[in-house]
Amino acid sequence: MPTFPLIPKKVALVRTRFRTIQTPLPVPESLPILEEMRKYEPQSMGGLPPVVWKTGENFIVHDYWGNRWIDWSSGVLVTNAGHGRQEMIDAIVEQARTGLLTNYLFPHKLRGKLAGMLVKRAPKNLDKVFLLSTGSETIEVAIKLCRTRGQKIAASKRVIVSFANAFHGRTLGSQMIGGIPALKAWIGNLDPEMVQVPFPDGFRCKDLGFDLFLKTLQKAGVKASNVCGVILETYQGGNASFADSAYMRQLRDWCDKSDILMIFDEVQAGFGRTGKYFGFEHYGVRADIVCCGKGISGSLPLSAIFANHEVMDLYPPGSMTSTHSANPVCCAAAIANLELLDREKLVENSARMGTVLHEELKKIHEEFPGRIGAVHGKGLVAALQMIKPGTEEPDADTAFEIVEAAYERGVLMFSPVGYGGASVKIAPPLTINREALLESLEVLHEAIHAVLHGEISAQEPSSAPRSQELQFRG
Numbered sequence: 001m002p003t004f005p006l007i008p009k010k011v012a013l014v015r016t017r018f019r020t021i022q023t024p025l026p027v028p029e030s031l032p033i034l035e036e037m038r039k040y041e042p043q044s045m046g047g048l049p050p051v052v053w054k055t056g057e058n059f060i061v062h063d064y065w066g067n068r069w070i071d072w073s074s075g076v077l078v079t080n081a082g083h084g085r086q087e088m089i090d091a092i093v094e095q096a097r098t099g100l101l102t103n104y105l106f107p108h109k110l111r112g113k114l115a116g117m118l119v120k121r122a123p124k125n126l127d128k129v130f131l132l133s134t135g136s137e138t139i140e141v142a143i144k145l146c147r148t149r150g151q152k153i154a155a156s157k158r159v160i161v162s163f164a165n166a167f168h169g170r171t172l173g174s175q176m177i178g179g180i181p182a183l184k185a186w187i188g189n190l191d192p193e194m195v196q197v198p199f200p201d202g203f204r205c206k207d208l209g210f211d212l213f214l215k216t217l218q219k220a221g222v223k224a225s226n227v228c229g230v231i232l233e234t235y236q237g238g239n240a241s242f243a244d245s246a247y248m249r250q251l252r253d254w255c256d257k258s259d260i261l262m263i264f265d266e267v268q269a270g271f272g273r274t275g276k277y278f279g280f281e282h283y284g285v286r287a288d289i290v291c292c293g294k295g296i297s298g299s300l301p302l303s304a305i306f307a308n309h310e311v312m313d314l315y316p317p318g319s320m321t322s323t324h325s326a327n328p329v330c331c332a333a334a335i336a337n338l339e340l341l342d343r344e345k346l347v348e349n350s351a352r353m354g355t356v357l358h359e360e361l362k363k364i365h366e367e368f369p370g371r372i373g374a375v376h377g378k379g380l381v382a383a384l385q386m387i388k389p390g391t392e393e394p395d396a397d398t399a400f401e402i403v404e405a406a407y408e409r410g411v412l413m414f415s416p417v418g419y420g421g422a423s424v425k426i427a428p429p430l431t432i433n434r435e436a437l438l439e440s441l442e443v444l445h446e447a448i449h450a451v452l453h454g455e456i457s458a459q460e461p462s463s464a465p466r467s468q469e470l471q472f473r474g
């Protein structure tokens with residue numbers, strides 16, 4: 001992935017109700033901070049646009065020098081209820097003031113309350129939840145539970161099927177079960193009982209039929225009776241790609257026939273991102289295990305894995321734990337976050353604004369058909385897969401330039417992700433309103449134009465000045 005040079009560049013002045021760019025970028029005064037990070041941290045931490053965040057306010061991110069961006073990253077799909085929400089700050093401060101900042105597994109009030117709130121929001125069959133800190137941890141537990149259960153049924157029932165191009169995290173197990181070979185090349189000894197099949201996304205894999213799943217397993221010599229679980233991202237995160245519901249129903253039936261657990265990785269898709277509370281609801285199928293993180297707390301590190309009690313209680317007291325499981329301050333944040341999602345009907349807003357987003361993206365796709373290979377997503381998540389002219393080859397450089405051009409105009413995304421690192425990913429907080437969404441889409445359009453045709457100069461103001469007041473909170 002290209003990195004952003006730490007050389008300030010003069011960019012056009014931007015001043016709208018939601019965006020301000022009034023300095024060169026990166027901001028010259030920010031260079032010592034950025035250079036310190038580049039010096040002391042692994043370079044892997046340095047891939048994102050070099051904005052030094054000071055604060056976040058709903059769907060806007062501020063730096064220290066008066067610049068403001070419409071945030072299309074939500075951190076990395078975390079701030080579903082918006083940045084800097086007072087209700088969350090109050091809950092965090094109130095819990096911190098009690099003096100209980102950590103407690104390992106000793107009981108505390110908020111843990112039970114949060115567990116209850118989560119289970120009540122999940123489908124009925126998922127009657128237990130285990131609270132952890134990161135999404136990857138929930139994947140590790142999912143692997144452990146489904147293998148443990150499988151081996152209780154038959155010693156050979158150990159195979160876990162996952163999908164090509166899937167991302168499930170960066171710990172050992174979550175990388176092994178992932179479907180991106182480059183990310184697991186370092187492991188050396190891959191688990192032969194973790195097998196990947198193509199994900200029918202309609203672009204990189206155009207064969208949407210379930211037969212491909214069956215044929216791939218047959219070719220790999222895998223019998224259904226030896227499979228203990230199938231794990232998939234509800235949508236493939238990098239490209240925001242969903243499978244067909246018909247495919248998912250066939251997969252569900254196949255799992256049921258051979259007593260196989262179906263595990264949805266909802267670390268990105270959960271808590272309203274796709275316009276439904278849980279993204280897998282789009283498929284109309286039952287989930288046996290659901291892994292969540294990111295938007296569950298909207299802020300502090302907290303994740304959760306849901307399952308039925310028969311699966312969740314496979315391990316006796318003390319043998320499936322984690323030091324920071326259900327940290328009380330993180331629980332306070334998550335409770336406030338869930339309350340905000342409900343009270344402000346943010347899942348519904350995600351669906352409503354998602355319609356606007358996808359209608360506009362469709363128009364952009366139609367304007368650049370030879371350079372945008374596909375636009376996928378639902379609700380407030382989308383990705384534009386950039387391709388090289390006249391091919392379907394991923395075009396990572398162009399995707400990077402689009403992200404850069406948008407950042408220079410006051411719309412902030414993380415660097416391209418997905419297949420070949422060529423997907424421009426859009427994931428604003430679920431609180432975004434129509435006006436801000438349309439304004440940011442205009443910026444995206446302008447950025448694509450500027451990169452592909454150079455017709456709209458980055459040196460010109462990108463919008464007529466509007467009121468600078470921040471009236472959109474809450």
Ligand SMILES: Cc1ncc(COP(=O)(O)O)c(C=O)c1O
Pocket residue numbers: 076133134135136137139167168169170233237265266267268293294
């Ligand atoms: C779909 C998916 N699963 C798992 C993870 C891992 O979550 P974490 O980074 O919290 O470990 C991620 C993170 O981006 C993800 O997108």
